[in-house]
Every structure is written in C-alpha cells, then in structure tokens.
Amino acid sequence: MATAWDPDQYLQYASERERPFWDLVARVPARSPGFVVDLGCGPGTATAGLLEHWPEAAILGIDSSEAMLEQAKAHEAPPRLRFERGDIATWAPDDESVDVILSNAAFQWIPGHSALFSRWLAALAPRGALAFQVPANFDSPSHTLLRQLATSGPWRDRLAGVAERPQIPEPQEYYRQLTDLGANAQVWETTYYHVLTGTDPVLEWMRGTGLRPFLGQLMADEVAPFTRSYAEALREAYPPSPSGETLYPFRRVFVVAGRS
Numbered sequence: 209m210a211t212a213w214d215p216d217q218y219l220q221y222a223s224e225r226e227r228p229f230w231d232l233v234a235r236v237p238a239r240s241p242g243f244v245v246d247l248g249c250g251p252g253t254a255t256a257g258l259l260e261h262w263p264e265a266a267i268l269g270i271d272s273s274e275a276m277l278e279q280a281k282a283h284e285a286p287p288r289l290r291f292e293r294g295d296i297a298t299w300a301p302d303d304e305s306v307d308v309i310l311s312n313a314a315f316q317w318i319p320g321h322s323a324l325f326s327r328w329l330a331a332l333a334p335r336g337a338l339a340f341q342v343p344a345n346f347d348s349p350s351h352t353l354l355r356q357l358a359t360s361g362p363w364r365d366r367l368a369g370v371a372e373r374p375q376i377p378e379p380q381e382y383y384r385q386l387t388d389l390g391a392n393a394q395v396w397e398t399t400y401y402h403v404l405t406g407t408d409p410v411l412e413w414m415r416g417t418g419l420r421p422f423l424g425q426l427m428a429d430e431v432a433p434f435t436r437s438y439a440e441a442l443r444e445a446y447p448p449s450p451s452g453e454t455l456y457p458f459r460r461v462f463v464v465a466g467r468s
C-alpha cells in the first residue's frame with residue numbers, strides 16, 4: 209500500500225530528521241529518568257540513542273506502523289529498550305507512571321492532539337516532562353505546491369481529504385493550552401536550513417513523509433504524472449546551487465512542559 213510508511217525512504221535523511229529530536233531532548237530537565245516513552249518512535253534509531261543519553265532509563269517506543277516497528281525491533285535491548293504497536297490517540301498510561309513522554313515529528317498526524325494533553329500531564333511522575341516537536345512548515349512551497357497540484361488535476365475529488373492543510377497549533381496556542389491545564393511550558397521554534405544533495409532531493413524528502421498519503425489515494429496510472437508535475441514545481445521552488453546543493457528551510461515547533 210502506497211500510504212504505508214517506508215522506513216528506508218524515511219531514513220534517507222536520518223541525520224537531518226534526528227537533529228530536532230536531539231535539540232528537544234537537550235531541553236528536557238529530567239537528569240536521570242526511570243521510564244521514558246517515545247510516542248510515534250518510527251524506525252527507532254533516535255529512540256535507541258536515548259540508552260546512552262539516559263543510562264538509568266527503561267525506554268518504550270510506541271508506533272502504529274508495522275513497517276516502522278519491524279525496523280525499530282532491530283534496536284531492541286530488553287529490558288531497557290522495547291518497542292510496541294500502539295495508537296498515540298488512545299494510549300492510556302497510568303497516572304504518575306512516566307518520567308518523560310517524548311515525541312518527535314509525530315503529533316502532526318494526530319488531529320486534535322491537544323485534547324490529549326491533560327491525560328499525558330496526569331501520566332507524568334513528579335518532576336516529569338512532556339516534550340514534543342511538530343513540523344510547522346505546512347505553508348512552505350513543499351506543502352503548498354503539493355496541495356495546489358492535488359486540488360487542480362483530474363485526481364482532485366479523490367485527493368480532497370488528504371489535501372487539507374493540517375491544523376497544528378501555533379507556539380502561543382500550545383503555551384496557552386498547557387498553562388491553562390496548570391502546567392509550566394517552554395515553547396520555541398527553529399527553522400532548519402537543511403542542505404540536501406542529489407536529484408530532486410525535496411521530492412525524495414517528501415516521499416518519506418508528507419507525499420505518502422497523496423500517492424496512496426491515486427490510481428496506479430496517475431502516480432507517475434502526479435509525481436513528475438510535483439517534481440517540476442519543486443525544482444523551481446528549490447533550485448539547486450551550481451555545486452548541486454539544495455537548501456530546504458524547515459520550520460519546527462518545540463514544547464517542553466511539566467506539572468507545576
């Protein structure tokens with residue numbers, strides 16, 4: 209199924225995708241957490257790096273994708289590092305049972321995820337932290353061009369659902385939502401200027417994430433013309449330099465919250 213996650217495609221830009229993960233972890237105040245959960249852990253590569261970062265911690269990665277979990281299981285190191293299939297939206301931890309709830313680049317797939325904050329805050333042990341990062345580049349050309357193409361071709365009726373712009377709270381909204389629940393929160397944003405190389409690198413980046421749901425809705429004979437038109441538009445929006453480097457600006461929002 210074209211909508212399924214492809215860990216190899218996703219990991220093509222593993223180091224760029226891991227940068228925000230470690231920038232987030234660096235701001236988590238817990239020094240020696242006992243239990244850490246990584247929601248939407250994907251292929252588990254970054255999750256596994258936590259073994260060294262928090263040497264006392266038991267770490268659980270949760271993801272809904274079989275393909276991602278299969279990759280993640282290669283990193284398993286029980287009892288310290290385990291991976292489980294689960295849905296972030298219905299994950300129901302016991303109160304005060306988790307020291308760090310971490311999530312990198314996953315909540316954008318969960319519409320209305322702010323409604324889950326109260327449950328997650330209640331799940332934090334004293335001095336625990338809820339720390340997450342979400343992409344906030346839905347108005348950048350990589351995404352607007354995709355939505356324009358999806359809503360203007362012969363495929364527009366079939367792509368109408370996936371072509372809707374994800375509604376991710378702005379940083380100040382996250383701050384307000386969390387502090388209204390009595391939490392303390394630090395919120396910030398960063399724009400990474402990823403330096404990509406190779407042919408159509410922004411297309412390759414998007415193949416690993418945001419393009420998947422679109423391709424999954426297309427008829428088999430539409431995939432090639434759709435991808436070709438998207439690649440052409442991306443080449444114009446992100447022209448490579450003479451030396452072959454393509455700069456891909458990518459805004460991301462970070463939140464670290466705890467119970468006051």
Ligand SMILES: C[S@@+](CC[C@H](N)C(=O)[O-])C[C@H]1O[C@@H](n2cnc3c(N)ncnc32)[C@H](O)[C@@H]1O
Pocket residue numbers: 213225226229247248249250251254270271272273276294295296297311312313314317318417
């Ligand atoms: C962009 S990847 C991020 C993976 C990893 N956190 C990282 O930083 O590389 C998003 C992940 O969220 C997972 N995901 C999306 N919706 C989910 C849900 N409702 N429950 C659990 N995992 C979900 C996907 O399967 C995918 O592995």
